[in-house]
Amino acid sequence: MGEAYQIKDQEMPYFLTFQVVGWADAFTRKIYRDFILENLTYSRKEKGLYLYGFVIMSNHIHLVAQQKDGKLSDWVRDFKKFTSKKLLKLILENPQEMPLRKILHLRYYNLGHSMWQMKIKL
Template identity: 85%
Template sequence: MGEAYQIRNQEMPYFLTFQVVGWADVFSRKIYRDFILENLTYCRNTKGLYLFGYVIMTNHLHLVVQQKDGKLSEWVRDFKKFTSKKLLQIILENPQESRKEWLKMIFTYHAKSNQRSGDLQFWTHEIEHFIKRHL
């Protein structure tokens, strides 16, 4: 993460935005939105995540979160890594997904310009965030 994207105070609530590469409209499908909601529930129940609010848009997420143990950066890393791998798998193995080839082309294109991504990239590596001192 560059200087502008560091979470400086790990104990504070943050407003975070996670963006799908190429602004691909992945979350226009219920199956992918449900996967994100299931993972947020899991993180609340087992990873010490306080979820104050969220919005799932067609191509990005907005979250207001805090991590109980003051490890918000670790949570962001783990959440993005797990959800990207699983969403790519679900999308590419979904026989009902009519946009599979188009999405794969977007994920492949963006991975080529980023050494950390492997063959496919789902999330952008930047995250936008703002400290919310009073909720």
């Protein structure tokens, strides 16, 4: 990860962008948005995430967040890993998602098993 995309001060709030690989429109359906909202709620209650604001767009998520224990990088890693696996599973199991399934399946395996591309700003 380039230096511009590293969380240097774990105690500070950061502007984070989680982009779906290939700009695939994964969040046009309510089921996938709801999954992200459930994960953010869980992260606030159980993982000590301070969530100052967020927006879920059709193919990316912006949020301003800070981690209570100064472990924002750990939270980002866990969020990306868990949501990547679960979202891909939900999409691949949904027969209505054939175009999205093809895009994500190809990019997911070509980009090291991650559904997310990420940008970080202080």
